[in-house]
Amino acid sequence: MTGPQRPRIVIVGGGFGGLACAAALGGAEVDVLVLDRRNHSLFTPLLYQVATAALSPSDIAEPIRKALGRHRNIRVALAEVTGVDAVAKTVHLREGEDVPYDHLILATGSDYNYFGNDDWRTHAPGLKTVNEARVIRQRLLLSYEQAEATGDPERRRALLTHVVIGGGPTGVEMAGSMVELGREMISRDFRRIRPEDLRVILVEAAPRLLMAFPEDLARYAQTYLEKHGVEVRLNCAVKDMDAESVTTAEGVIPTGCIVWGAGVRGSEAAQWLDAPAAKGNRLLVRPDLSVEGRPDVYALGDTAAAMGEDGMPLPALAQVAKQQGQHLGKALRAKIEKGTPLPAFVFHNRGNTAVVGRNAAIFHFGKRKLRGRVAWYLWALVHVYLLVNPQKRILVTIQWLWSYMTRQLGARLIDETPPQVVPAASPAHNDTLREASAGKV
Numbered sequence: 126m127t128g129p130q131r132p133r134i135v136i137v138g139g140g141f142g143g144l145a146c147a148a149a150l151g152g153a154e155v156d157v158l159v160l161d162r163r164n165h166s167l168f169t170p171l172l173y174q175v176a177t178a179a180l181s182p183s184d185i186a187e188p189i190r191k192a193l194g195r196h197r198n199i200r201v202a203l204a205e206v207t208g209v210d211a212v213a214k215t216v217h218l219r220e221g222e223d224v225p226y227d228h229l230i231l232a233t234g235s236d237y238n239y240f241g242n243d244d245w246r247t248h249a250p251g252l253k254t255v256n257e258a259r260v261i262r263q264r265l266l267l268s269y270e271q272a273e274a275t276g277d278p279e280r281r282r283a284l285l286t287h288v289v290i291g292g293g294p295t296g297v298e299m300a301g302s303m304v305e306l307g308r309e310m311i312s313r314d315f316r317r318i319r320p321e322d323l324r325v326i327l328v329e330a331a332p333r334l335l336m337a338f339p340e341d342l343a344r345y346a347q348t349y350l351e352k353h354g355v356e357v358r359l360n361c362a363v364k365d366m367d368a369e370s371v372t373t374a375e376g377v378i379p380t381g382c383i384v385w386g387a388g389v390r391g392s393e394a395a396q397w398l399d400a401p402a403a404k405g406n407r408l409l410v411r412p413d414l415s416v417e418g419r420p421d422v423y424a425l426g427d428t429a430a431a432m433g434e435d436g437m438p439l440p441a442l443a444q445v446a447k448q449q450g451q452h453l454g455k456a457l458r459a460k461i462e463k464g465t466p467l468p469a470f471v472f473h474n475r476g477n478t479a480v481v482g483r484n485a486a487i488f489h490f491g492k493r494k495l496r497g498r499v500a501w502y503l504w505a506l507v508h509v510y511l512l513v514n515p516q517k518r519i520l521v522t523i524q525w526l527w528s529y530m531t532r533q534l535g536a537r538l539i540d541e542t543p544p545q546v547v548p549a550a551s552p553a554h555n556d557t558l559r560e561a562s563a564g565k566v
């Protein structure tokens with residue numbers, strides 16, 4: 126005789142929100158299955174440091190299996206979800222049989238929005254995956270090498286002109302890091318090219334940088350970047366690009382490396398459910414994070430549009446996803462174990478921060494605003510604290526201290542087989558999955 130089957134909770138996505146939700150269900154009287162097309166969870170706030178060779182990918186990525194290994198009621202499977210049948214209560218996979226669920230949590234995050242120009246992705250990778258960060262690192266490091274080797278001054282100028290598109294936190298952090306680290310490296314280790322040959326251009330279509338921050342902090346960031354050699358071009362939309370140039374209304378910029386950091390759009394969750402989405406393709410959810418008209422389906426993090434107290438969608442931030450994951454995990458547990466109705470999610474803002482350069486960051490929390498060195502210490506402390514486990518915290522702290530004291534970068538590797546930009550759902554990606562996930566989930 127076997128007892129009644131325990132409720133099956135399927136979580137799609139093992140990022141900030143999915144992991145927090147799964148952990149909150151650890152040890153509960155439920156069977157949890159976490160499906161992710163990657164085997165690792167990524168600490169995206171430090172991805173720009175992988176792209177600029179300050180950190181290695183493994184410093185900021187944690188296998189999902191390892192992160193959840195201690196919870197015996199949680200299974201993890203490497204699988205790409207391609208759809209949901211909300212009537213039959215099953216999840217479709219690209220490879221393998223449908224997966225049944227009693228409760229489904231969609232935590233599939235977001236992707237960069239190329240505003241209908243998806244072919245630009247190959248020329249201007251964003252910073253969403255380890256692979257993209259490696260492609261950018263490869264292109265940056267190669268551009269220095271090729272510039273050092275060429276005798277043609279025009280080609281050298283083009284190779285050493287790097288363009289970052291998008292003046293949000295990612296673009297600002299990337300541009301600041303590219304100019305500072307690039308010039309340090311060139312002045313120390315190169316002989317023909319000079320630090321002042323390196324140009325980093327930050328292109329933003331809006332009239333100012335960092336729209337999510339107060340204007341005075343954004344102005345501080347812009348002044349700092351300009352003082353340290355970044356050319357900031359505002360009100361400047363990108364019209365076209367190819368592998369070696371970016372075209373804006375102001376003209377054509379020949380370049381050796383392009384980075385995309387403009388705008389994100391939610392995953393396909395709304396399309397899977399044929400449910401309404403808010404701006405940026407974010408699936409509309411009720412205050413308790415459930416999806417209207419789709420029984421036992423929930424969404425959280427970047428892929429969901431949950432309204433804040435001001436009636437606006439909560440921002441696509443790791444702290445929102447994490448808090449929502451913890452909230453929903455606990456709430457579902459209480460519902461299943463004690464029949465408690467699901468409470469509404471309330472976001473507690475812990476502040477917003479962005480780093481601008483060495484010893485310079487901005488920090489905004491309620492009415493409090495910080496800039497400069499103090500904000501930078503705070504930024505570093507917060508980011509080390511938020512890393513997934515003590516091992517990563519120690520590793521990253523040691524590397525930062527070393528780079529801070531020596532101004533040396535630890536991960537200046539040019540891959541012998543260059544990494545390629547692979548859209549997450551591409552056939553190449555699926556081949557990798559096929560090899561990795563033998564059998565059913």
Ligand SMILES: Cc1cc2nc3c(=O)[nH]c(=O)nc-3n(C[C@H](O)[C@H](O)[C@H](O)COP(=O)(O)OP(=O)(O)OC[C@H]3O[C@@H](n4cnc5c(N)ncnc54)[C@H](O)[C@@H]3O)c2cc1C
Nearest residue numbers: 138140141142161162169170206234426427441442443446
């Ligand atoms: C470069 C960068 C810097 C950032 N810096 C900050 C910062 O400083 N502070 C901050 O608060 N936020 C920051 N963010 C935003 C933050 O990363 C996101 O808000 C957060 O990751 C959202 O969490 P999530 O769980 O919704 O999605 P994610 O963490 O992106 O996780 C989604 C998961 O779903 C998986 N997945 C997606 N589709 C499928 C599918 N079809 N099948 C199976 N699995 C799938 C993905 O592989 C991924 O593991 C940054 C983002 C970027 C890109």
